[in-house]
Amino acid sequence: MIDEIQNLIVEYTKWLSSHSEAREVGSYVVITTPFLDRHNDHLQIYARKDNGGYVLSDDAYIIQDLQMSGCNLDSKKRRELLRTVLNGFGVQVEDNALVVKAGKHNFGQKKHNLLQAMLAVNDMFFTAAPTVTSLFLEDVTNWLEASEVRYVPSVKITGLSGYDHVFDFAIPKSRKAPERIVQAINRPTRETAEVCAFAWIDTKDARPSDAEAFVLLNDADKAVPTNILSALESYDIEAVPWSQRDRIKEELVA
Numbered sequence: 001m002i003d004e005i006q007n008l009i010v011e012y013t014k015w016l017s018s019h020s021e022a023r024e025v026g027s028y029v030v031i032t033t034p035f036l037d038r039h040n041d042h043l044q045i046y047a048r049k050d051n052g053g054y055v056l057s058d059d060a061y062i063i064q065d066l067q068m069s070g071c072n073l074d075s076k077k078r079r080e081l082l083r084t085v086l087n088g089f090g091v092q093v094e095d096n097a098l099v100v101k102a103g104k105h106n107f108g109q110k111k112h113n114l115l116q117a118m119l120a121v122n123d124m125f126f127t128a129a130p131t132v133t134s135l136f137l138e139d140v141t142n143w144l145e146a147s148e149v150r151y152v153p154s155v156k157i158t159g160l161s162g163y164d165h166v167f168d169f170a171i172p173k174s175r176k177a178p179e180r181i182v183q184a185i186n187r188p189t190r191e192t193a194e195v196c197a198f199a200w201i202d203t204k205d206a207r208p209s210d211a212e213a214f215v216l217l218n219d220a221d222k223a224v225p226t227n228i229l230s231a232l233e234s235y236d237i238e239a240v241p242w243s244q245r246d247r248i249k250e251e252l253v254a
Contacts, residue, residue, distance in 0.1 A: 008201050009161050033115060035191045037065070043118055045111060053103045056111060060097040062118050081135065082121065088154045088166040089117040112163050119195055120166075123186045136186035136218045136242075137168065143245060144169065144182075149252045151182070159202030167199070177254035178210035188217040188224045190231075197235045204236075213237045214248060 019034035031045040046059045063073065073082060086092065090113055092099050098117055102110035144151055155170040169182040181200070185192050200213045215232055217224045219241040232239035240248055 002205050005201055005205055006160065009159075009198075012198050012201075013161065031111070035115065035119065035195070036189070037122060038187065038189075043115065045114060050101065053101055054107060054110075055099060055101055056114050057094075057097045057099040058114070058118050060095065062098060062121050063093070063096040066122065078135070081137070084154060085120055086117055088156060089113040089120070091117040109163055116166065116195065119192060123192055137184050139242075140168070140182075140184040140216055144252070147249050147253055155181075157203045157206060159199070160205060161202050163202060165199035165203055171252055173208065174254060177251065178212055179208050180252060181207075181211065181213045182252070183213070183215045184218075185215060186218045188219075188228050190228065193228045193231050197232060197237065200237055201235055212251075214252070215239050216242055216245060218242050 016034065020031060022029050022031050024030075027048055029047045031047060033043050033045065035043045037043055044058070044061070045056055047054050047056050049055075066073065073079060082093070086098065090100060090110075098114060098121065100110045100114045141153070149171060151169040151171050153169055155167050156164050157167065158164050167181050168184050171177075171180040171182065173179045183196055183199075185196065196215055204211065204213075213236065215237055217228070217239060220243075224239075224241050229239045229241075238248065
C-alpha cells in the first residue's frame, strides 16, 4: 500500500512541476500554477528576493477579486475567520496581499502553503453578502456542535512528501470509531478536489491505519458534479453533499 501511495505522490508532484512556469517581470518572478480560480484563470504567485530569502505573495489578487464580487471581508466575524484560516498556513495579510517569507531550504513548502491559502480563502469567502447569510465553514461547525461531535479545528498534518496540510476538523479515535478527518469545501471544483485528494493520500500513511476521511461539499446552489464525487471516493474519501450530511452523522458522533 505504501508503494502505491508513494507513486501517487510522485506522479502528483511531476504533474505540478510540468504544468508550472516562471517568468521574470521587473524585480519579480511570476509563477503560474496549474490551479484555476473561479474565472478559470491560472493562479499566480509573485516572488522577489528579500534579505537573502524570498517573499511570495498573490499580489492582493484573491481578496481584491472577492471584494469586487460583492464579498465584504470587513465584518469582525469574517476578519477573525480569515485570520484563523491564514494562521493555519502560516500566511500573513499585507495591504490585502496574502504573503509568506521563504528561504532556499523551505521554498517549496512555503509556496505550497501560500497556494493552499489562496484556494482556501477563495473557496470559503466566495459568498456574496446579498445572497448568503452565513459562511459554509460556519455552517459545518454549527452542525458538528449541534450534533455533539467532538472535534479539533484546523489541524496541521505533515505528509510523506514533507509538505504540511491543514484539515478543517479532526475527530479523535473513540472506542467505537477510528480517527476521522473532515474537510469542508464550499465551492466544489476539480482544483479544490485535487488539493483535498493530494492532502489525504500524502498524509494517510502518517495517520493510524484505520483513519477515515470525509469531505462535505456545499450543494446549496447547485448539485455537486458526479465526477468530483467519484474522484474523491477513488482515493477512499467519503464525499458527502451538504444536503445529505445526516447520513454520516452517526459515523462522526461515534
